[in-house]
Amino acid sequence: MMKPSRQWRFYSWCLFWSLLVALGAYLGLWQWERADDKRLAIALRDAAPALVQPTESPAQGAQVTLRGQYLAEQTLYLDNRVVDGKVGVAVLTPLRDTHGQLWLVQRGFLATGPRREAPHVATPSGVVELTGEWQEVQAGGPLYGENREGVRLQQLSHDPWRASLGSFSYSGWLHASEGDGVLIPWWEANVMPPSRHMGYAFQWWGLALAALMVMFIGGRKLRRDKAQQSV
Numbered sequence: 001m002m003k004p005s006r007q008w009r010f011y012s013w014c015l016f017w018s019l020l021v022a023l024g025a026y027l028g029l030w031q032w033e034r035a036d037d038k039r040l041a042i043a044l045r046d047a048a049p050a051l052v053q054p055t056e057s058p059a060q061g062a063q064v065t066l067r068g069q070y071l072a073e074q075t076l077y078l079d080n081r082v083v084d085g086k087v088g089v090a091v092l093t094p095l096r097d098t099h100g101q102l103w104l105v106q107r108g109f110l111a112t113g114p115r116r117e118a119p120h121v122a123t124p125s126g127v128v129e130l131t132g133e134w135q136e137v138q139a140g141g142p143l144y145g146e147n148r149e150g151v152r153l154q155q156l157s158h159d160p161w162r163a164s165l166g167s168f169s170y171s172g173w174l175h176a177s178e179g180d181g182v183l184i185p186w187w188e189a190n191v192m193p194p195s196r197h198m199g200y201a202f203q204w205w206g207l208a209l210a211a212l213m214v215m216f217i218g219g220r221k222l223r224r225d226k227a228q229q230s231v
Helices: 004-047 157-164 194-231
Strands: 050-052 065-068 078-081 088-097 100-109 127-135 172-179
Touching: 004 194, 065 100, 065 172, 078 100, 100 127
Parallel strands: 050 065, 100 172
Antiparallel strands: 065 088, 065 127, 078 088, 088 100, 127 172
């Protein structure tokens, strides 16, 4: 039989590498499920309809055409955008459509350079028409400090308008790509291809297999060393 100290080394070795094998297998399965989720997201986005003056919440990725009036005095700017090497902001202007619904429109990129003065953009008056892709509200990343600094925002959110306008009609925003008051489009849907997640899954499973081999080889060596010392 193994001495208690050698048994402890052997079982500790097996436990440590077993945990690594389990972790690699779990992370591989998680990435595989993420690939399935991305396939579904891409399929839903591709199947999203083109809507004109909708009166209910659009589906994620829908091409939406709106007619209404910009609320120019309510314009804010999403800070720290970069397009073609130029630093600037994304222009965010609420729009009241002809049905009285309130939408948040991301109108495109405005170059400002490194200056920190308050940006300014011309906004068409009267009835306008524009088209863009609808994005449902997304969870923001970590935020350090206040979201709003003057007319600049660190994250895209409805909250900065809540006190002055109340709630927007739908939970999301329109990334305008053409029409009145639309600037340089910069936004693209951030959908990682399923193949990338599948590649990550196979990497994790490969690491799990390597850990399993190390566990068996090391375990056999520990047993062999014990046998040689007991002779």
